[in-house]
Amino acid sequence: MKNHLRIGSKLVLATALLFSASAVSVPSRSSAATGTAPSVIYVPSALVKEYGVFLKDKYNIAFGQQVTTGQYSAAVNTILAASSVEVTATGKATTRLKSLDALQLALKAADLEELAYTYPTAKTKKSLSKLKLNWKSDAYASKQAQALAAAVDTGLVPSEFYGEIGSNGTVSASLATFLLGKVLETKGQYKRYIGYASDSDIYAKLNDAYRTSDIIKAPDLRNIVDEALKQDLVTGYNLKDSRYDANFVNSLSLVYGHSDFKHALQLIGLLRSENINAKVQFEPKTSAFIYLKEWGEPGVSDLFEVVQIENGNYIEYAKEYDLAFEFATTADKSRFDQIVLKFAKKNEDNQPGLIYGSWWQPLYYSLTELKNYKIISNNKIETGNYYAQSFSLKEKSAAVTAGFKKLDPSVKVTNYDFWVDGPFFNYLNGESK
Structure with a gap:
């Protein structure tokens, strides 16, 4: 001054x-002018790292190799603390968290849950066709399928994690971190630039x-x-x-x-x-x-x-x-x-x-x-x-x-x-x- x-x-x-x-x-994020340092082009793995640094710096959140239901729920609620809203994951706190459960919780925390439930079965199936899921036809009418379709369409889940989501195995630390990063963005609690x-x-x-x-x-x-x-x-x-x-x-x-x-x-x-x-x-x-x-x-x-x-x-x-x-x-x-x-x-x-x-x-x-x-x-x-x-x-x-x-x-x-x-x-x- x-x-x-x-x-x-x-x-x-x-x-x-x-x-x-x-x-x-x-x-x-856009392309750089010739002769300068290249503009950063983010791929999911790079974003996972950046989200991880941010979560640790601002919220002291970091996942180990095994992510439990209790750990993930606590992390989501830490992020939501400013809005006085809490979410609860199903299952015991010590249970290894499934990928689809992690996604469904993130979708709710990101204020996108109602959008998911507007999906008719045909739209859900079309949105999930790129995942090449080996599901029976009636599975596409479930709330989990609707949540997954909305997550894919809104960018909450990128293609790098399609395999992990599709198998619905235990959630990886990378996917858990990525989902929390997207929650931060939709809540306006991430970086501003x-x-x-x-x-x-x-x-x-x-x-x-x-x-x-x-x-x-x-x-x-x-x-x-x-x-x-x-x-x-x-x-x-x-x-x-x-x-x-x-x-x-x-x-x-x-x-x-x-x-x-x-x-x-x-x-x-x-x-x-x-x-x-x-x-x-x-x-x-x-x-x-x-x-x-x-x-x-x-x-x-x-x-x-x-x-x-x-x-x-x-x-x-x-x-x-x-x-x-x-x-x-x-x-x-x-x-x-x-x-x-x-x-x-x-x-x-x-x-x-x-x-x-x-x-x-x-x-x-x-x-x-x-x-x-x-x-x-x-x-x-x-x-x-x-x-x-x-x-x-x-x-x-x-x-x-x-x-x-x-x-x-x-x-x-x-x-x-x-x-x-x-x-x-x-x-x-x-x-x-």
């Missing part, structure tokens, strides 16, 4: 990010995401943090909407913040040129800070709004964004720092060889430890889907929390530590570069 200084009709973008003594506030850096249409997707993003209002939160600005408890904050959060695997992901959209386009191009592919999520962000009256009239723009406060100054709300990346490997995630420091970090005025809009102190961070990154703290409050957040040095976190609590004793402040790039950490410590 950059401080926006306006002198008359001119807009001066200060390279410093907002901070106070206590805190800095920050809040598909607009595409891959290598997608041929990634720039169009970015443009659409940026064009349709707006300045976030969230008045209940703004009432608290705006008052914090007025009282100099903080010098700025970010507002975000959790519905856009990428929900990536922490060990493979990081978040990069900026204000200029042209910079985002070039950053994606930079990753492609360095043969790094990553999932990309665009997360709208609004930054708020005090705009001093002596800077002149703030002007009008679709990139910011201003509200005058009692002392004649203004609070400015600026349209910004975070780009969340999930890399294919931890090695690619580690390389990101080197690439930014070489091509997107300003070290001198009019420095050549940098992408557009490079900052003196770029901001990117990880929820897992990385070499050359430093630990700082996030302090955030939330209401519904929206949250306000303020980054600070670890030793200043308590002061930020106290500031929010002073304004609203009922507010819950969430604090956690994470790892930020070196230049931004230096900035928090008062260094200009």
Whole structure:
């Protein structure tokens, strides 16, 4: 987040990010273009691996070679916990789970059960013809057959598992994992991303995401943090909407913040040129800070709004964004720092060889430890889907929390530590570069 200084009709973008003594506030899969890292084409076995990593990271779910009815039911209910819905598999908890039973349970958890029961026998038989089942004709009228047909048609079961499903033997760990991954997707609890850096249409997707993003209002939160600005408890904050959060695997992901959209386009191009592919999520962000009256009239723009406060100054709300990346490997995630420091970090005025809009102190961070990154703290409050957040040095976190609590004793402040790039950490410590 950059401080926006306006002198008359001119807009001066200060390279410093907002901070106070206590805190800095920050809040598909398609073919690749020629010459870049190839777009990821997923086959079921690759998805099983990716689903498995996600399930372990987010829910601590992992299957051994033998999957029991109890284990699978517990895993499904863990996923459904947020919706206060439970499902129950038939049979004893210690019994090895059958493939068709696992599928039927997944279909229900994925909110597709009623669809299955619309299938007449003829449609069911036609949908299952590709499985080459050795079933008697009357078997196609069963609920299990309907569930299987609906699962095939909706993509819940890909062809790689047709043999396993058709034999209705005990479910494999791979099929159980795949089914849970599909449940997560249909429930909207899996990763959220607009595409891959290598997608041929990634720039169009970015443009659409940026064009349709707006300045976030969230008045209940703004009432608290705006008052914090007025009282100099903080010098700025970010507002975000959790519905856009990428929900990536922490060990493979990081978040990069900026204000200029042209910079985002070039950053994606930079990753492609360095043969790094990553999932990309665009997360709208609004930054708020005090705009001093002596800077002149703030002007009008679709990139910011201003509200005058009692002392004649203004609070400015600026349209910004975070780009969340999930890399294919931890090695690619580690390389990101080197690439930014070489091509997107300003070290001198009019420095050549940098992408557009490079900052003196770029901001990117990880929820897992990385070499050359430093630990700082996030302090955030939330209401519904929206949250306000303020980054600070670890030793200043308590002061930020106290500031929010002073304004609203009922507010819950969430604090956690994470790892930020070196230049931004230096900035928090008062260094200009």
